Amino acid sequence: MRKIYLVGFMGCGKSAIGRQLSYVLRMPFYDMDKEIVRQQGMPIPEILEKYGEEHFRNLETEFLRNFRDEACIIATGGGVAMRPENREIMRRTGLVFFLDAPFEDIYNRIKNDKNRPIAQRSTKKELERLFYYRRKFYKRAAHIRVFTHNRTIRQVVNYMAFQVNRLKGE
Secondary structure, three states: OOEEEEEOOOOOOHHHHHHHHHHHHOOOEEEHHHHHHHHHOOOHHHHHHHHOHHHHHHHHHHHHHHOOOOOEEEEOOOOHHHOHHHHHHHHHHEEEEEEEOOHHHHHHHHOOOOOOHHHHHOOHHHHHHHHHHHHHHHHHHOOEEEEOOOOOHHHHHHHHHHHHHHHHOO
16 A cells, blocks of 8 residues: 555544654655645635635645655545545545544544634534534545544554554565
């Protein structure tokens, strides 16, 4: 497998887990949102304000199509799995893990995060609706679903590394 993709709702731990998994598997780690910000030279809220959500979603698809042809770990943005084309690209080019965390865990992590504009401008109920709406797309994208509730980052990473090595036949 060339790439390992992490999908899930904002705040589920994709970046934190991806960084640790990178260390354990000795593979480079990339955060899709950070890479898009670097490529575009502006923060995501500015991209959304200037060009709209459709343009941003196109940037995500373009990223999946063209980002480095190397074995690496990619933490995707929370909305990436909603597009059928994105799910197909990820499933074809790598192994997709869905980091499945309960809404309450996620809400407690994101409710005061100033770097998550959607969390700041949405009510808890709106975020919960979005969470449950997106879950079905994460499930469709995933090869492996990883339950994170009551597990440490280390436990989640060890489980994921075990699965990767098992699939590689090691």
